[in-house]
Amino acid sequence: MNRQRRSKVERLLDEYGLDGLGDELVASWTAEGDDRKSLRQLATEFNVALVDARLESEGVTHFDSDGKAIYEALANDDAETDRATIETRLEREGVDVEQLQSDFVTYQAIRSYVKDVRDAEYETPSDEEHIEKQKTTIQRLVSRATSVTEEKLTRLRDTGRISLGDFRLIIDFQVYCRDCETQKTVASLLDEGGCECESEES
Incomplete structure (x- = not known):
């Protein structure tokens, strides 16, 4: 040009x-x-x-x-x-x-x-790439929440403020769709592309 x-x-x-x-x-x-x-x-x-x-x-x-x-x-x-x-x-x-x-x-x-x-172009991420990015973000947040919760509970236990033995923290976010009554983990929901609403409508 x-x-x-x-x-x-x-x-x-x-x-x-x-x-x-x-x-x-x-x-x-x-x-x-x-x-x-x-x-x-x-x-x-x-x-x-x-x-x-x-x-x-x-x-x-x-x-x-x-x-x-x-x-x-x-x-x-x-x-x-x-x-x-x-x-x-x-x-x-x-x-x-x-x-x-x-x-x-x-x-x-x-x-x-x-x-x-400079002939630069911004390529909009595909739906799959966008979903994967959000999934990674959610996983990081869950990991952070788990780490912080474990730290707080351990501190409360070690200072004698609560009674707690050797523990393992389980954080499992579930998504429940009231329309199709489907319940899945967040990861499964994202991996499978959603709930069952669309399949029921088709």
Whole structure:
């Protein structure tokens, strides 16, 4: 694909010397599960990186606000007092605040970069993959609940607050469907694709 001009994100990556950030944007947008970040999150992270890079280029090392706090103040129209204070202090440090603000990008600019420039695509997980992921999450929660419960019971027993011998904790979540009167473990329900309602209707 021949493009006559570079996108804003491309230009800023070069101008600010943000090597590797472009790859990070693509990786974060196409990641799976909880590791995936939205375009708005990526736009914020990109703009914070611009602030950090500008401070570094101007040799500003003693600013008591980090890049994220500075960006939020400059981008928040509702916090005029905080923004004015930050702007004044930045200008004293030699930072061109107006130029910095004009360099901030929107989530649309990030979307254009990752999709049109980098040809990245986010593949939506299949139903099977989504179910398996949720099953894993539930299993982890059950394991955590088991561990915490065992720990609390052991502590109560060892401190003489309850009477309890050598014990084994059994946590077995069951799902009961009132419509088809089917009862299954959570794992079985997910593995078998649900209860018996659909088979009874067919």
